[in-house]
Amino acid sequence: MNEARLPLDPVEGDAAEWGGPAATQGEDAALYLELDGWEGPLDLLLDLARRQKVDLRQISILALVDQYLGYIDRAEALRLELAADYLVMAAWLAYLKSALLLPKEEQEDPSPEELALRLQLRLQRLGAMREAAARLMARDRLGRDVFLRGAPEGLRTDRKTTWQCDWFALVRAYGVVNARTAPVVHMVRERPVMTLDSALERVSAMLGVTLEWVELRQFLPPHAEPRLRKSALASSFVAALELARLGRAELAQDETFGPLRLRRPAAA
Amino acid sequence: MSERPDDLERAIEATLFAAEEPMTPESLAGHLGDLAVPDVRQALKALSVHYQGRGIHLVERDRRWHFQTAPDLAHLLRREREQVRRLSRAATEVLAIVAYHEPVSRAEIESIRGVQTSSGTLDVLMEVGWVRVAGRREVPGRPVIYATTAEFLAHFGLSSRRDLPGIDELKAAGLLDPVDDVFDALMGDGEDRVEEDEGGGNSPETDDNKA
Amino acid sequence: MSERPDDLERAIEATLFAAEEPMTPESLAGHLGDLAVPDVRQALKALSVHYQGRGIHLVERDRRWHFQTAPDLAHLLRREREQVRRLSRAATEVLAIVAYHEPVSRAEIESIRGVQTSSGTLDVLMEVGWVRVAGRREVPGRPVIYATTAEFLAHFGLSSRRDLPGIDELKAAGLLDPVDDVFDALMGDGEDRVEEDEGGGNSPETDDNKA
Numbered sequence: 001m002n003e004a005r006l007p008l009d010p011v012e013g014d015a016a017e018w019g020g021p022a023a024t025q026g027e028d029a030a031l032y033l034e035l036d037g038w039e040g041p042l043d044l045l046l047d048l049a050r051r052q053k054v055d056l057r058q059i060s061i062l063a064l065v066d067q068y069l070g071y072i073d074r075a076e077a078l079r080l081e082l083a084a085d086y087l088v089m090a091a092w093l094a095y096l097k098s099a100l101l102l103p104k105e106e107q108e109d110p111s112p113e114e115l116a117l118r119l120q121l122r123l124q125r126l127g128a129m130r131e132a133a134a135r136l137m138a139r140d141r142l143g144r145d146v147f148l149r150g151a152p153e154g155l156r157t158d159r160k161t162t163w164q165c166d167w168f169a170l171v172r173a174y175g176v177v178n179a180r181t182a183p184v185v186h187m188v189r190e191r192p193v194m195t196l197d198s199a200l201e202r203v204s205a206m207l208g209v210t211l212e213w214v215e216l217r218q219f220l221p222p223h224a225e226p227r228l229r230k231s232a233l234a235s236s237f238v239a240a241l242e243l244a245r246l247g248r249a250e251l252a253q254d255e256t257f258g259p260l261r262l263r264r265p266a267a268a
Numbered sequence: 269m270s271e272r273p274d275d276l277e278r279a280i281e282a283t284l285f286a287a288e289e290p291m292t293p294e295s296l297a298g299h300l301g302d303l304a305v306p307d308v309r310q311a312l313k314a315l316s317v318h319y320q321g322r323g324i325h326l327v328e329r330d331r332r333w334h335f336q337t338a339p340d341l342a343h344l345l346r347r348e349r350e351q352v353r354r355l356s357r358a359a360t361e362v363l364a365i366v367a368y369h370e371p372v373s374r375a376e377i378e379s380i381r382g383v384q385t386s387s388g389t390l391d392v393l394m395e396v397g398w399v400r401v402a403g404r405r406e407v408p409g410r411p412v413i414y415a416t417t418a419e420f421l422a423h424f425g426l427s428s429r430r431d432l433p434g435i436d437e438l439k440a441a442g443l444l445d446p447v448d449d450v451f452d453a454l455m456g457d458g459e460d461r462v463e464e465d466e467g468g469g470n471s472p473e474t475d476d477n478k479a
Numbered sequence: 480m481s482e483r484p485d486d487l488e489r490a491i492e493a494t495l496f497a498a499e500e501p502m503t504p505e506s507l508a509g510h511l512g513d514l515a516v517p518d519v520r521q522a523l524k525a526l527s528v529h530y531q532g533r534g535i536h537l538v539e540r541d542r543r544w545h546f547q548t549a550p551d552l553a554h555l556l557r558r559e560r561e562q563v564r565r566l567s568r569a570a571t572e573v574l575a576i577v578a579y580h581e582p583v584s585r586a587e588i589e590s591i592r593g594v595q596t597s598s599g600t601l602d603v604l605m606e607v608g609w610v611r612v613a614g615r616r617e618v619p620g621r622p623v624i625y626a627t628t629a630e631f632l633a634h635f636g637l638s639s640r641r642d643l644p645g646i647d648e649l650k651a652a653g654l655l656d657p658v659d660d661v662f663d664a665l666m667g668d669g670e671d672r673v674e675e676d677e678g679g680g681n682s683p684e685t686d687d688n689k690a
Binding site for chain 2: 147148149150151153154155156157158159160161162163164165166167169170171173174176177180
Binding site: 272273277278279280281282283285286299300321322323324335337338341344345347 | 483484488489490491492493494496497510511532533534535546548549552555556
């Protein structure tokens with residue numbers, strides 16, 4: 001074993017930390033035929049590799065394959081339920097083994113050596129992480145090996161709030177309150193209006209007087225105050241439309257927004 | 269290190285540090301494995317000498333030893349941070365209402381605001397020192413009434429509530445017109461408000477123009 | 480007193496002693512009243528030197544400082560203290576993978592371990608507060624990636640991730656690189672990479688850190 005390859009060397013502490021299968025067995029003792037102890041086929045392979053007591057980089061993949069297959073065989077002989085992934089790995093390893101034993105020229109691509117190398121790399125990585133975990137767990141850990149102060153006084157920052165408000169904000173707030181809550185009263189004031197009925201009556205009556213074109217405005221009451229005038233205009237306009245619809249009036253307008261004229265139809 | 273503590277001192281140092289309560293020399297001696305109590309006492313003395321002048325002290329209280337912050341540094345543990353915050357809108361409104369209508373009950377404030385007022389809002393204003401309890405109104409239920417304080421006047425730079433800026437303008441703008449009948453009812457027909465001479469917007473007489 | 484600490488050292492000593500959480504130089508500087516951070520840092524260094532060899536040590540973990548007992552005194556303090564939660568083997572392994580490879584996705588963890596990682600394992604590590612979600616990797620599927628926390632470093636007595644045991648050797652040996660990269664490097668080129676099954680159904684092609 002090469003001392004310089006420290007991270008790859010087995011670390012004694014790791015097994016102790018989690019009490020894994022490797023720790024509970026003797027050197028050559030029969031493996032526990034219990035799959036619960038392993039975290040999958042790769043884990044079992046790594047455990048078997050560890051038993052070769054060599055650097056993972058110098059491990060014999062063939063020997064490893066034999067051990068794995070032997071293990072699975074024994075498990076099957078005991079009629080243990082084997083998880084599918086263990087069996088898949090066994091099949092793949094059996095294939096790898098036969099390929100490794102075949103003459104070189106009959107190799108497929110990728111070559112079995114490449115497959116073996118990949119497997120080896122993966123085992124190295126898993127092994128490295130396992131040892132790293134063990135070294136991590138063996139550190140001086142807070143609450144187990146080193147301790148914080150038992151009864152710290154604690155730091156406290158008392159926040160003292162200084163409230164700020166100026167008179168403008170104050171007065172505006174008051175205005176807002178009043179504006180918000182002031183009762184809103186909608187009062188409809190009594191206004192002089194000309195109803196549609198009276199406009200109809202008025203317009204048709206005036207149309208009966210003449211055959212000439214008469215501008216709409218001339219139908220309005222002459223001395224009405226402005227608001228009544230507006231109402232009369234609107235009502236008379238609608239009355240004119242209604243009379244036109246009934247065929248009792250003709251409408252004419254020379255331009256948009258121009259004066260609207262009406263007269264009694266000649267036939268009527 | 270100029271003065272390397274011996275093993276016993278280190279052990280005591282660590283134990284007292286990690287301990288959740290002060291410890292007597294006897295309990296220390298027991299904890300550390302049946303040591304001679306006089307040795308522990310001596311180590312405690314040596315340690316306390318070491319910590320003199322440092323930021324933490326090793327002190328004996330009632331025969332029990334513990335570490336504590338140096339007394340002159342106690343202020344470091346309780347820091348005061350001043351924080352300037354703007355009064356919330358709700359609080360500003362309540363404050364304004366109290367100022368213009370005082371003395372005023374919470375129900376009246378709510379009636380004027382048109383929304384429920386959390387008691388926290390008045391609490392904040394009293395905590396700030398701008399509003400105080402000014403007794404109870406002698407009406408059924410005897411509600412607590414609130415008024416502003418001298419501090420309030422000082423903060424807003426007023427010599428009296430008559431100075432409340434903008435009150436005349438508000439009145440002229442009709443902003444101080446009374447609110448509604450509920451308000452009138454709550455005000456108990458105004459008979460107990462004789463002493464109220466200012467802020468006049470809420471006087472019942474002006475209610476008439478609503479009809 | 481052979482070495483009288485200066486005022487800043489005393490203040491920091493007292494503050495860290497009383498603090499319930501480790502503090503950064505910045506938070507110390509803020510707490511003590513807007514001091515210059517470099518001064519605080521220097522005082523921290525001086526203090527930690529003073530405490531070397533004593534029963535308690537001043538240590539830095541992920542830029543945050545705290546006092547703790549000397550590791551060699553563990554045997555005195557360990558008794559009658561609650562045991563640190565025992566992690567399952569799977570959890571320790573996942574923790575190591577996250578720490579040494581961070582940030583790392585679950586698929587990457589599984590690719591290294593050769594087994595599916597139950598979500599419970601990562602949950603346990605996150606519940607203990609040693610692992611956190613560190614965002615998503617911007618590759619198809621946007622997998623969640625995980626990293627360790629400041630509590631992780633504090634718990635295992637690491638000043639920073641550079642202190643992780645053996646991390647330099649692991650890096651130098653390429654053991655923290657994905658299998659594919661190392662494989663390609665060993666084979667001289669990557670042109671003969673063909674889809675292949677390595678038995679576990681978790682071939683390295685599923686790695687999402689290759690994008």
